[in-house]
Amino acid sequence: MKAVRIHEFGGPEVLRYEDVPDPQPRKDQVLVRVKACAMNHLDIFVRTGIPGVTLPRILGSDIAGEIAEVGEYITGFKVGQRVLLAPMHFCNRCAKCGAGLQNQCREFTALGNGVDGGNCELIAVPAVNVIPIPDTLDFNQAASVPLVFLTAWHMLVGRASIRPGQTVLVLGAGSGVGIAAIQIAKLFSARVIATAGDESKLEKARALGADHGINHYKQKISQEVRAITNKEGVDIVFEHVGAATWDESMKSLKPNGTIVTCGATTGPEVKFDLRFLFARQLSFLGSYMGTLGELYEVLSHVFAGRLKPVVDRTFPLKDARTAHEYMAASQMFGKVVLNP
Numbered sequence: 140m141k142a143v144r145i146h147e148f149g150g151p152e153v154l155r156y157e158d159v160p161d162p163q164p165r166k167d168q169v170l171v172r173v174k175a176c177a178m179n180h181l182d183i184f185v186r187t188g189i190p191g192v193t194l195p196r197i198l199g200s201d202i203a204g205e206i207a208e209v210g211e212y213i214t215g216f217k218v219g220q221r222v223l224l225a226p227m228h229f230c231n232r233c234a235k236c237g238a239g240l241q242n243q244c245r246e247f248t249a250l251g252n253g254v255d256g257g258n259c260e261l262i263a264v265p266a267v268n269v270i271p272i273p274d275t276l277d278f279n280q281a282a283s284v285p286l287v288f289l290t291a292w293h294m295l296v297g298r299a300s301i302r303p304g305q306t307v308l309v310l311g312a313g314s315g316v317g318i319a320a321i322q323i324a325k326l327f328s329a330r331v332i333a334t335a336g337d338e339s340k341l342e343k344a345r346a347l348g349a350d351h352g353i354n355h356y357k358q359k360i361s362q363e364v365r366a367i368t369n370k371e372g373v374d375i376v377f378e379h380v381g382a383a384t385w386d387e388s389m390k391s392l393k394p395n396g397t398i399v400t401c402g403a404t405t406g407p408e409v410k411f412d413l414r415f416l417f418a419r420q421l422s423f424l425g426s427y428m429g430t431l432g433e434l435y436e437v438l439s440h441v442f443a444g445r446l447k448p449v450v451d452r453t454f455p456l457k458d459a460r461t462a463h464e465y466m467a468a469s470q471m472f473g474k475v476v477l478n479p
């Protein structure tokens with residue numbers, strides 16, 4: 140089959156579109172023909188090199204396709220069925236996995252990170268990863284859901300325990316997680332303040348339900364938040380930007396407020412004054428993807444049409460290099476999807 144692999148870490152030039160042997164599914168696995176694989180910032184981090192990635196590696200976490208083969212030990216699936224894949228690898232036999240806390244398993248990793256992913260034509264996965272999709276979702280839309288909607292759900296619901304009527308500041312509204320967070324927060328009847336780098340992205344964020352928009356290049360986030368909230372601040376800041384926004388995120392919180400973060404796109408090192416943390420009784424929460432149970436929970440809302448994936452544009456898999464360059468330029472609103 141054809142696949143995009145990296146044999147070394149580096150810029151987009153290390154992505155190689157090449158022939159690799161077809162995966163040979165085990166008797167307890169399902170072979171899926173990949174129709175769409177959505178990109179995430181994780182693809183760029185894996186390409187440039189993060190701990191735990193061995194080479195060569197096929198990138199790509201978010202996969203939708205058709206079942207091509209069903210292992211002998213598996214029941215309940217049939218060839219040709221349209222599915223998406225839970226974007227995670229876990230052992231499925233430790234205390235954490237048994238408790239449904241897959242993202243705390245010692246083997247936990249994303250597809251395309253610690254194990255091979257979906258930038259290819261065929262992928263073999265355990266049956267536990269395979270989730271049928273309704274006809275209302277095309278493959279590009281289905282591939283645009285798993286990682287970002289799961290991540291945003293775990294952040295807001297699993298970690299920050301969002302409650303109806305709260306005010307949520309969503310940074311980077313044009314990103315995949317931002318788009319998911321706006322919609323999930325609205326599902327909980329929260330008031331949403333979204334930030335983005337230009338007016339057209341803010342307009343799209345409002346169309347998804349954001350109540351207020353802040354241009355984070357032209358306006359000072361905490362000042363605008365103060366004005367919008369009548370000096371109160373927000374209950375939850377949805378962070379994934381990191382160094383560039385951390386100060387503003389802290390200053391935007393009301394007393395007892397929470398920052399929940401899943402990433403550090405602009406850099407991982409931040410500073411804060413401990414007196415500010417304890418005196419204002421703030422919470423800083425880390426969040427890493429989510430559990431399989433949470434994936435089913437958020438998918439139920441996607442399948443019912445209450446949460447909507449947003450596809451920015453598609454590229455043929457062979458043009459993965461161009462897609463990486465496009466993504467690094469941050470011009471998109473929604474997901475960039477590769478089609479084998």
Ligand SMILES: [Zn+2]
Pocket residue numbers: 229230231232233234235236237244245246
């Ligand atoms: Zn486990």
